[in-house]
Amino acid sequence: MDLTQLEMFNAVALCGSITQAAQQVHRVPSNLTTRIRQLEADLGVDLFIRENQRLRLSPAGHNFLRYSQQILALVEEAREVVAGDEPQGLFSLGSLESTAAVRIPSLLAQYTQRYPKIQFDLATGPSGTMLDAVLAGSLNAAFVDGPLVHPVLEGMPVYQEEMMIVAPPGHAPISRARDVNGVTVYAFRANCSYRRHFENWFHADRATPGTIHEMESYHGMLACVIAGAGLALIPRSMLETMPACHQVAAWPLADNWRWLTTWLVWRREGMTRSLEAFIEMVKMSLPGTLP
Template structure:
């Protein structure tokens, strides 16, 4: 096994095609086919499931990809350290939508200005999707609802969010879930930690939400609440940042449910120079 094989493997894993991967690494397709087969023989497992002209990762391939990415990242970091250059390379960050919208724009602007050699990518989604991305190696780090108890992850608390229950204008004050038992709610997909938090708030008061409408954005949720079609839960800073926030009523959840800490997480033992540079710009949540 050598670094060239790992680069070839990553290219095939990401493109799903020998031809496309060969173009990326500037090799002929036959060379890639031979080197990938040699890598599989060396490891004693099949890394790809071959279907007609396409290749998709086998279960062993998914596991190996995370290690392959990590090895190449460490090699690149080692080269940077000994050469004394400033951090460079790819830094893929995942984030909750609300964090990306209202918490980190200034941080990202400073980061891009200070480290122009770093190729920065941002992806947004619910906590579950972001955690999977970090574990699989497709994300260098991610902002999620924390803390995250996983042996392969570590991180730090960064932001403290006040969670609000949002209702249409004129709605009576909501102090507990029993008052809105059976009400329709708007939330992200089931792997969203905020949605689980909202459902837990109901359950703790021996209440249940009615129909749960899955939405893709806070703006969509807010529009439905303004129309009187149900309730939503969202961070106070996110709510205040949106046009239309003055058209709804909002109250903080009860003290036990009121605050959620947003954590930045990464793979244990994989804090790269790019990530260190990024974390230096972040606040520390008390």
């Protein structure tokens, strides 16, 4: 059974005549007769009652017609989703937690309002997790820490993040890693690019962080810092949105460690109309060149 047979069957069921159906699907009558016979043989039932050069649906044919129409409608819907002009269907986006919380809420609202036929799904997590999902095809695109270095991916820089070292209130100014050698750190899992950046900041100054406690949210990190339990690295854009930000001391990292760039990335061969529309909307939302 194939789609061509289903289309032929539907045409014959509608016309009640092989000759008329053949004209509708642009085939010769003998071809339709052969394909319908093959379909009946595959199913093991007669789909038509043949009498006086006319065909009318058998009881089994009536039941099969309903399912064949549903199948063809789903196929047409799938074609529209993947190849149609209007963005529609499932669009799965990944994002760093800070980007999802601060940078893109209004962008996502505009996108879903402009394209109501899109089924939008958002996942947040560390850069490593998001990149793996894009490579696996389970995410159409993701906001991750750049720069982009991968032969299968394409992308563009979108946001510049100023990285702040956050310490308990009253802490002495921190200008280098040796100032806090051996201090406990709160961070995301090991595949988080911000965590790697923090660890590299220590190692470049020949210092070492103390115990690294893995957390699931910036709010959890900040609560631990406020309690005097250690340090955290948080983007300024995220820190300034948190109600308790005034309860900690914070300083930007030194200039060569201070800025990280967030990229929007996608698979090189994974462009869809929905992704194309999202990229265009992202470009329109940017103020211009990155600082």
